[in-house]
Amino acid sequence: MFHFRRQFLLSTLSIATGLAVSTHAHAQEFPNKTITIVVPFSAGGGVDTIARLLAEKLRGTLKQNVIVDNKAGGSGMIGANAVVKATPDGYTLLLGSAGETAINAFVYKNKMQYNPAKDLAPITLVTRIPNVLVASPTLPVKNIEELVAYGKKNPGKLAYSTSGVGNPQHLNGELLEELAGIHMVHIPYKGASGQLVDVVSGNVDMTFVSFTAAKAFIKDGKVKAIAVTSAKRTSFAPEIPAIAEYKPLAKYQLENWFGLFAPAGTPDAVLQKLNAAVTHAIKDPDLAKRLQDQGGEPAPMSTQQFRDFIKTESVQFQRIVETANITAE
Structure with a gap:
């Protein structure tokens, strides 16, 4: 019995160690192929422009190709849902606005095919758009x-x-x-x-x-x-x-905002590497100025700060939607 328990514990430890080493190795080698930023709106709009500006900077920071893929429709939810269904490895990302990541859940409710709070992993806020x-x-x-x-x-x-x-x-x-x-x-x-x-x-x-x-x-x-x-x-x-x-x-404040997300389940080490790369890009004076030219205030955050920010924003959005009885068309 003792021998069996010892073997079980050793096997469990071996599996856990293997997973940890695998995750660490994956993070170290990330990225080793093209990263796609999905924009859930048409080309030429505000989200698309900012995604392309960000992709341009990330190519240099991450030393990999970064492309933008427009998947418009459904008030941003078609593109967001595509990212939710993607492999959680950091190579398919969403540049999402407040709508499809924090408001639509209260407006569309059970009409949504994903739960942004559970199905998306926040990376960082990119810019606030008053x-x-x-x-x-x-x-x-x-x-x-x-x-x-x-x-x-x-x-x-x-x-x-x-x-x-x-x-x-x-x-x-x-x-x-x-x-x-x-x-x-x-x-x-x-x-x-x-x-x-x-x-x-x-x-x-x-x-x-x-x-x-x-x-x-x-x-x-x-x-x-x-x-x-x-x-x-x-x-x-x-x-x-x-x-x-x-x-x-004096209590009035409500802005749109754009943030970067990955599918839930993406390794934390990969999220942190992406967060560092995006933060470095946003702090570049040239990109910061170009974001301001788009009517945005650059606002990079840690992954935890971004999670907390979304929760706080969602509370206000939900209260306004429910008080005004706003429902999807």
């Missing part, structure tokens, strides 16, 4: 305080456009309604172009949109920049105040 609230030149307000006052005097009259239902722009509007105690009408569009054009023409009062999309309209005076949705002013447009600067809305 939206900017811009208003039509015909709207008689010039700052957030006047906008709130106008909304209170005209309940249900203010209309705001976004690029869809249940995305960060929509949640921006719902959070403003909640904290300001006003009622607005949400008009979802399919893309930033239409939602901005109708604000320029005065058909819609205002919109929440990325600074990159709105920059030319602001510069030409076709829309008025009211405020940004980050807690503080941004580095790329410091002249635009934050909504939170208005004291009654």
Whole structure:
């Protein structure tokens, strides 16, 4: 009996040691082939642009080819699901936005084919993307305080456009309604172009949109920049105040963000190697500047910090979605 137990323990130890050595060896040799960053949106958009900028830097850092693969559709969920199903070895990654990794689970619920909290392994936050609230030149307000006052005097009259239902722009509007105690009408569009054009023409009062999309309209005076949705002013447009600067809305903060993920089950040593490589790339002044040009604030984190960040963000997203009773179309 003793001999059997001794052999069992030795066998178990041998297996555990073998697994540890195998994992360590895999991490040491990683990467030894092409890495694919899946972008769950069409080419040419904000996520795609940032993925290609990141891939360019990672090629030099990791000494391997890094390519971008666009898998658009399903509010980002088709691409995310493809990564979830990929081999968890670090060679198939997702550059995901807040939508498909932290919001959609509350909007689409059982319509989703994956659970982002369980099926994706966070690597690092890459950049935070505040939206900017811009208003039509015909709207008689010039700052957030006047906008709130106008909304209170005209309940249900203010209309705001976004690029869809249940995305960060929509949640921006719902959070403003909640904290300001006003009622607005949400008009979802399919893309930033239409939602901005109708604000320029005065058909819609205002919109929440990325600074990159709105920059030319602001510069030409076709829309008025009211405020940004980050807690503080941004580095790329410091002249635009934050909504939170208005004291009654001091708790206002809601941004989109892009982060890098791997399939759950990817060895931690590989995740850490990727985290170090991405962090090194993002801290490069050239890439940091190019991310800012895209309306983003570079924000690398450790894997644990990113996990904690997603949990905190998810709590706010869930509360807003459930309070506003937002459901998938």
